[in-house]
Amino acid sequence: MTERRWALGILLALGALAFLPLSRARDDVLNFVFLILLSITLAQSWNIVAGYAGQVNLGHAAFFGLGALLARVLWIRGTPIVVAMLAGAALATAFALLIGAPAFRLRGAYFAIGTLALGEILRTTVNNVLPEISTLPAATIAGYQLRHRYYLALALAAVSVVAVTVLAGSRAGLGMQAIREDEEAAEASGVGALRLKLTALALSTALAGLAGGLFAYYHISYYPSHPFGPHWTFDALLMTFIGGVGTLQGPVLGAILYVVLKEYLAVRWVDFHLLIFGALFIAIVLLLPGGLVQAAERARGLVGRRGRRPL
Amino acid sequence: MLAQQLVLGLLIGGLYGLAAAGLSLVFGVMKVLDVAHGELIMLGGYAAFWAVAIFGLDPFGSLALVIPLSLLFGVVLYLVLFSFVVRADEETRVKNSLLIGFGLALAFHALAVRLWTADERSIVTPYGGSVILVGDLAIPVVRLLSLLVAFLLIGGLHLLLARWRWGKAIRATAEDWQAALLTGIDVRRAYLLAFALGTGLAGAAGTLVSVGYSISPSIGLEWTLKALIVVVLAGLGSMLGTFVGGLVLGVAEAASAAAFGGPYREVVGLVIFVVVLIARPRGLFGR
Numbered sequence A: 001m002t003e004r005r006w007a008l009g010i011l012l013a014l015g016a017l018a019f020l021p022l023s024r025a026r027d028d029v030l031n032f033v034f035l036i037l038l039s040i041t042l043a044q045s046w047n048i049v050a051g052y053a054g055q056v057n058l059g060h061a062a063f064f065g066l067g068a069l070l071a072r073v074l075w076i077r078g079t080p081i082v083v084a085m086l087a088g089a090a091l092a093t094a095f096a097l098l099i100g101a102p103a104f105r106l107r108g109a110y111f112a113i114g115t116l117a118l119g120e121i122l123r124t125t126v127n128n129v130l131p132e133i134s135t136l137p138a139a140t141i142a143g144y145q146l147r148h149r150y151y152l153a154l155a156l157a158a159v160s161v162v163a164v165t166v167l168a169g170s171r172a173g174l175g176m177q178a179i180r181e182d183e184e185a186a187e188a189s190g191v192g193a194l195r196l197k198l199t200a201l202a203l204s205t206a207l208a209g210l211a212g213g214l215f216a217y218y219h220i221s222y223y224p225s226h227p228f229g230p231h232w233t234f235d236a237l238l239m240t241f242i243g244g245v246g247t248l249q250g251p252v253l254g255a256i257l258y259v260v261l262k263e264y265l266a267v268r269w270v271d272f273h274l275l276i277f278g279a280l281f282i283a284i285v286l287l288l289p290g291g292l293v294q295a296a297e298r299a300r301g302l303v304g305r306r307g308r309r310p311l
Numbered sequence B: 001m002l003a004q005q006l007v008l009g010l011l012i013g014g015l016y017g018l019a020a021a022g023l024s025l026v027f028g029v030m031k032v033l034d035v036a037h038g039e040l041i042m043l044g045g046y047a048a049f050w051a052v053a054i055f056g057l058d059p060f061g062s063l064a065l066v067i068p069l070s071l072l073f074g075v076v077l078y079l080v081l082f083s084f085v086v087r088a089d090e091e092t093r094v095k096n097s098l099l100i101g102f103g104l105a106l107a108f109h110a111l112a113v114r115l116w117t118a119d120e121r122s123i124v125t126p127y128g129g130s131v132i133l134v135g136d137l138a139i140p141v142v143r144l145l146s147l148l149v150a151f152l153l154i155g156g157l158h159l160l161l162a163r164w165r166w167g168k169a170i171r172a173t174a175e176d177w178q179a180a181l182l183t184g185i186d187v188r189r190a191y192l193l194a195f196a197l198g199t200g201l202a203g204a205a206g207t208l209v210s211v212g213y214s215i216s217p218s219i220g221l222e223w224t225l226k227a228l229i230v231v232v233l234a235g236l237g238s239m240l241g242t243f244v245g246g247l248v249l250g251v252a253e254a255a256s257a258a259a260f261g262g263p264y265r266e267v268v269g270l271v272i273f274v275v276v277l278i279a280r281p282r283g284l285f286g287r
Helices: A002-017 A027-052 A060-076 A081-103 A108-129 A138-142 A146-169 A171-181 A183-188 A193-218 A230-243 A249-287 A291-299 B002-030 B037-055 B063-085 B090-116 B141-163 B165-175 B177-182 B187-212 B217-234 B239-260 B262-279
Strands: B131-134 B137-140
Touching: A002 A027, A002 A146, A002 A249, A027 A060, A027 A146, A027 A171, A027 A193, A027 A230, A027 A249, A060 A081, A060 A108, A060 A193, A060 A230, A081 A108, A081 A146, A081 A193, A108 A230, A108 B090, A108 B217, A108 B262, A146 A171, A146 A193, A171 A183, A171 A193, A183 A193, A230 A249, A230 A291, A230 B090, A249 A291, A249 B063, A249 B090, B002 B037, B002 B137, B002 B141, B002 B165, B002 B187, B002 B217, B002 B239, B037 B063, B037 B090, B037 B187, B037 B217, B063 B090, B063 B187, B090 B217, B131 B141, B137 B141, B141 B165, B141 B187, B141 B239, B165 B177, B165 B187, B177 B187, B187 B217, B217 B239, B217 B262, B239 B262
Parallel strands: none
Antiparallel strands: B131 B137
């Protein structure tokens, strides 16, 4: 059970990060780690539906955005942030279940472009309905505590890791992986494909919604349509692929590497980093579809049976 | 007022058709869904913009430069990237092409911002402001010409696919690549040609977009979606059907903009898309 071992290691590392704010760390360090933690949650949430269940959702940002939208509104009006985030996640999941059954009539590429279109529908609509920038009230800004955001992000990253660990070992998780490998064969051997795909989508979008809520809690001002932007989907894709799609540790490693590289490149080459990431992503899809995890396995000379192609 | 809107919708619809034709060709023949198609259109638009700005070409004349350049770019892109994608089996192929297209779109967008800034641009012509008056309707000359050029290009493509030796090979490959291979068709070359033609069409579409409308590095996704909508509306296999699909989308958008207000024209197109996709995964006019 290397998955359990990875889970334990990651959770220990997250536990250690809980002491970071106590060491009077500078704010930029906390912000940086916050970004990694948010990215872990976002990547892990995409990994559930795409990596495990094999359904490439290109409209993932829609669920992140919905979570952010509702959580922001409720929180500014005085709801405790955790409740607001849960409500945002519930909205994202409800929307996912609403569109899930018709969307899953589409297979493979059609599901991908269908979700891409759905994401754009929501983004454009939100942009039309709420064109004004959303800024926190002055009193909230005055009392802004980065620490609260940090701990919430830490908890959420831990939740996403635990959720994927539990899922990966469960009957449902195995069924999802069977669907990913061959949907017809899975159905033939008694896996309820639609039900499991919906479960994966619900879980994935709930996590994405929570991550969106965290985004809404963290940022002082942003356009409400911003979290609906397709680059959030791309971030999740890229991080998951860099690390290793369909594995527990992949999105975590991918998120760390992505955020570190992004900060480093952004300082050196300003907007050039996107070009590099685009090229890197293409190279990974073509040459190393299992990401870092696969690279590590190859390096250890353990290719053989485990060198599978998850997507 | 409504009639005016519908006419403008029809005019832009021709460009939707042209944008979709390239995507449809590539998807139909290679079973590769290149979601960076809109970025290819964007790059074509910039090529035309600079051809006009530097060499002082007529914008429609710049097509003579932009189309060959785009064809060449398509060949390079195929050899460097997509020739590796088509080696996989069909399901992996389409998934990988989506992912690669996504990466490519990001890279091209970043490159365009870097090279040409994020500003909106469009080609200005001496006759850009002239209109033809038909009763109460004002028809912009440039856009009318664009529609005409789009129609000619699609008609040309149709003839190419129907008559030319390699055009037939491309169609045979689209129909059943294994059977095509058995009859001695060089399937890889058919892929190369289809991809180059698709990119050439994207370049032409980009030129027309930068003449009658405007370009910026971020128009890619919008045009990819338009092209996808048309492909889904029209189904694969008929270039003229694709052109009609583009006109239908343009008019539908204009009608919905009149009904629900301008900002929702995109949304209506996408909603049509999702509904058609789910109800008729093979398209309205598809076989």
